[in-house]
Amino acid sequence: MMTAILRRKMTNGLMMLAMLAATVTVLVPLGLIFFYILKMGFSSINLDLFTQIPKPPGEVGGGMANGIIGSGLLIGVASLIGLPLGIFGAVYLSEYGTSRISTMIRFSADVLSGVPSIITGMVVYGLVVVPMKGFSALAGSLALALIMIPIVLRTTEEQLKMVPMTLREASLALGVPLWRTTLKVTLKSALKGIVTGVLLAVARVAGETAPLLFTALGNMFWSHKLNEPIAALPLQIFNFAISPYDDWHRLAWGGALVLVTLMFSLSLLARWFGRAR
Amino acid sequence: MIFLPPRWNIKRGLNGDFVFKGMTVLFAFSILGILLLMTVAMYRQSLPSLAKTGWSFITAKEWDPVEGNFGALPYIHGSLLSSLLSLALATPLSIATALFITEVTNRRLGSMIAALVELLAAIPSVIYGLWGILVMAPWLQRTVEPFLNDHFGSLPFFSGAPYGVSMLAAVLILMIMIVPIITSITKEVLLAVPDSQREAAIALGATRWEMIRMAVLPYGRSGILGAVILGLGRAIGETMAVTMVIGNTPKISWSLLDPGYTMPSVIANEFAEASSDLHAAALMEIGLILLVITLVINIMARLLLWSVTRTAGGKA
Structure with missing residues (x-):
């Protein structure tokens, strides 16, 4: 009798230890990756990184300024396309849609967010790059927008569902049309949550590389034209990392530090918006 | 101002409600449109390759753009x-970590670990790749791979020279990348298990582990399965990090020390510089296969997750 209990307790203890060990194993790579990004990143970051464009292969120096600006432009245009679609699509789901159609669209959005981002790049290549006869910033933005839409749609809908029905009813009872009620009451009450979702979506696409490979393509110069290839920070990190040059590796680490800092500030900001309500 | 009842508005041709609703309908249905458009676009652009090679595309081993031979088997094998x-x-690690967060540790430490895991999930793929190619692969080449080869070299899985960039490197980097996804969704699923289940087990005298094994895991089974399948979908479509560490050699090998190639990697490496229209179409066909696989995987995973908890599906 005693031994059975002892055995059960020992099994219990072993399993608890195993779970602890698994958790530590999961967190070790996180620690290692952070350690290297900070160590290599800080030792390679300088003013040139933010002000210079890359030097030709093998030459020392240069920076990633065009990539940083390019990423900003790509994300900006992607947001212009993706945010209205995602937010107002979510308005349909929560305010108008019958439950069956809404479920179908919701399901498609979840499935869409699981499509590999490189496929999104190929699709945009076929639909935009081929007809326009060239790689372009616009194509890159479109690819990023396609990735943003399902994320923004789902988070916005969650937020709209949390707005109490009485608020809408109060506004309607005052004679405000439904569309104005939606804009001025429903969306406005959910604004903070929606901003959180938008920031998270922006953080997600800021690091996307695969969909830009055959849309924005990347280049080594300054460019701000939407109909021409444009540099992007993640693309530059990729190209520099796989190159054989030490100085380009240095730039890649510096770029990685910039990218990670940017993304974490975005998600911190998102958390702050999420809290302050 | 004179109050006008809504009905008065409706009789005018263009009214706000109609326009606004029309816009939201259009935007919401564009999600369905995008999904459909993706599939059709990929299918149409791979037609030249589909017509030329047919089913032998997925069984042929030869990939030679110069000669015009396109067989996708090495990439499917690698993927x-x-x-x-x-x-x-990743599966046992993730489930154990999720259990540790929800069932073992206290709320405060649990949410701290959960936040760290989320952080891990937010790191972009290209940064995993950067770390993989400049830190992990050289380490594998120096220490791990020679060790495996010395002690287990007689097994076919650990034969060959240590290159560093290899199938092993790809497997490890993918593991690191999908653990956070499976863990955070499993955590949501476990949180949806009602406490009454746990209390019942404890009241019957179960230890903590017995409670997990008999009450928590069976209740969350289909949701956890959904999380694992979602992890598979992510792993199979992962592009940048794998491309950077796998070595990109289209050879079918079962040794983990040998370099390999995956479907997304070959697309990433060759598509922008496809040498002929057929080459581009063949890459499109690989993309189409990848799209179909991930669609099936995601539909399965979402159905499983939705059956357990709406929020778990929503936050994924």
Whole structure:
């Protein structure tokens, strides 16, 4: 009798230890990756990184300024396309849609967010790059927008569902049309949550590389034209990392530090918006 | 101002409600449109390759753009091997971590670990790749791979010279990348298990582990399965990090020390500089296969997750 209990307790203890060990194993790579990004990143970051464009292969120096600006432009245009679609699509789901159609669209959005981002790049290549006869910033933005839409749609809908029905009813009872009620009451009450979702979506696409490979393509110069290839920070990190040059590796680490800092500030900001309500 | 009842508005031709609703309908249905458009676009652009090679595309081993031979088997082999192995490593780790967060530790430490895991999930793929190619692969080449080769070299899985960039590197980096996804969704699923289940087990005298095994895990089974399948979908479609560490050699090998190639990697490397229209179409066809696989995987995973908890599906 005693031994059975002892055995059960020992099994219990072993399993608890195993779970602890698994958790530590999961967190070790996180620690290692952070350690290297900070160590290599800080030792390679300088003013040139933010002000210079890359030097030709093998030459020392240069920076990633065009990539940083390019990423900003790509994300900006992607947001212009993706945010209205995602937010107002979510308005349909929560305010108008019958439950069956809404479920179908919701399901498609979840499935869409699981499509590999490189496929999104190929699709945009076929639909935009081929007809326009060239790689372009616009194509890159479109690819990023396609990735943003399902994320923004789902988070916005969650937020709209949390707005109490009485608020809408109060506004309607005052004679405000439904569309104005939606804009001025429903969306406005959910604004903070929606901003959180938008920031998270922006953080997600800021690091996307695969969909830009055959849309924005990347280049080594300054460019701000939407109909021409444009540099992007993640693309530059990729190209520099796989190159054989030490100085380009240095730039890649510096770029990685910039990218990670940017993304974490975005998600911190998102958390702050999420809290302050 | 004179109050006008809504009905008065409706009789005018263009009214706000109609326009606004029309816009939201259009935007919401564009999601369905995008999904459909993706599939059709990929299918249409792979037609030249589909017509030329037919089913032999997925069984042929030869990939030679110069000669015009396109067989996708090495890429399918590489994709399946790397993602299934990484999934086999990641699944027990993730479930154990999720259990540790929800069932073992206290709320405060639990939410701290959960936040760290989310952080891990937010790191972009290209940064995993950067770390993989400049830190992990050289380390594998110096220490791990020679060790495996010395002690287990007689097994076919650990034969060959240590290159560093290899199937092993791809498996490890994929494991690191999918663990946070499976863990955070499993955590949501476990949180949806009602406390009454746990209390019942404890009241019957179960230890903590027995409670997990008899009450928590069976209740969350289909949701956890959904989380694992979602992890598989992510692993199979992962592009940048794998491309950077797998070595990009289209050879069918079962040794983890040999370099390999995956479907997304070959697209990433060759598509922008496809040498002929047929080459581009063949790459499109690989993309189409990848799209179909991930669609099936995601539909399965979402159905499983939705059956357990709406929020778990929503936050994924």
